[in-house]
Amino acid sequence: MSILQTTVDPSSAEYAAAAEAMTAQLAELEAEHAKALAGGGEKYVRRHHERGKLLPRERIELLLDPDSPFLELSPLAAWGTEFPVGGSTVTGIGVVEGVECLIVANDPTVRGGTSNPWTLRKGFRANDIAMQNRLPVISLVESGGADLPTQKEVFIPGGRMFRDLTQLSAAGIPTIALVFGNSTAGGAYIPGMSDHVVMIEKRSKVFLAGPPLVKMATGEESDDESLGGAEMHARTSGLADYYAVDEPDAIRIGRGIVRRLNWRKQGPEPHPEVREPRHDPEELLGIVPADLKVPFDPREVIARIVDDSDFDEFKPLYGSSLVTGWARLHGYPVGILANARGVLFSEESQKATQFIQLANRANTPLLFLHNTTGYMVGREYEERGMIKHGSMMINAVSNSTVPHISILLGASYGAGHYGMCGRAFDPRFLFAWPSAKSAVMGGAQLAGVISIVGRAAAEARGQAFDEAADEAMRAAIENQIEAESLPMFLSGRLYDDGVIDPRDTRTVVGMCLSAIANALIEGTDSFGVFRM
């Protein structure tokens, strides 16, 4: 047992400055989250309530076990695009009848709950999480199908939504649809492809085409109720398995379906004794300096997220700019890789590779805490084999089969982002702190590279180099890259599963580890060829 000590002094000027910067970033984040919570805005929310209907988050709250947490995913989807923040849907993991379920709820206050390109991306991500972690899926359906003006980006990729649902079912992962309102065209196939379907008297309207389109297509006169009402589907078509009288009744029936799944988690049980960290998680506010060039010790973060602040460090004297070691978090064993001083050298890469192999031998999930500017560059490091050692680490991360969780604390640049299990390496979950930044390199460096290349090209052509234009270009590019490196921008593009308050890290990672334990956790000893 090795209890981590701390050198953080909450009364110091450095701590105060870091905490102040983080608090300001959290306030900005909250303002953006509020946009997602507001759905389609006051007018549409009022109209929806006046129709006697619940909002998606109200439905989710009724569905979940009382006082149980909800880990919302991708709340900032579509941030910075022409579409409303949130992607007209709410997704997340919540506990229903003691079972962790992946919940997807359309937001009918946003353009009739229709699916735009970001709704799809957010839904696909939710489906991936359900499939990889073996979580039953509950869809709370009320959607007018495709967002018609953007059909060119929705129609063809949208087929994956149908495919995902049927593949989840084939994998033995239950899919449940509670239909609260209109469920047109693409929306109609959600109950069509789900294992269990609940519809609500006079509310659910499920059809491939509504009355106007039917009239146009075949000349047939019809109305919503006869064409796709709950009664018709429960009595005649057989698409509805259960007939609810109102929204709370549908939710009650949905909970009953989950109760009857006889769901068993396949992963290991957590250790029965869970001790809180010895150091105050509140202090996570003041650990990452506002200037990411200033290094910080990730052990200060580990000390505030793992059980009892107990961390057995692996190879502490070797490759010291990467901290590796073993801990428990909410009773679940975890191996941690955390960047210490930004740059990854050959030693760090070799240490990471060995550590990942050991975690696979021990069937232990891995947690990556990012603060890296990438692999070391320069002649000496090239000669010492930086490329082959970095590749070795990336090979290990790519082929490791234990679940990975990534948290971007600070910098996550270049191939270092890859080696630390960035988005393209399919971590089961990836969250960012508001202090995080991720890009191919820093804005100033990127602008500088373009400038050097431009200067060399001008010289080669024998032309004069326009210094003023170069300076303006560098400033513009630096600003652009800086803005594109920020967590809200990246979260908007679904490059993470959400931006979290650092103080929630232990809870979020604990919920992820518990969700992960729904599926078997099995390491591998089969990696690609390591270039030694």
Ligand code: COA
């Ligand atoms: N694509 C894009 N926007 C749509 C849309 C769609 N499929 N369906 C609705 N909207 C928009 C509406 O134009 C309206 O925008 P506005 O408020 O700026 O005018 C907003 O969403 C709300 O629609 P509204 O009809 O007022 O809401 P409602 O709650 O009364 O009804 C629907 C919602 C979905 C039942 C109804 O709009 C509808 O039937 N839409 C067409 C569904 C369809 O045929 N889809 C086929 C997809 S392949």
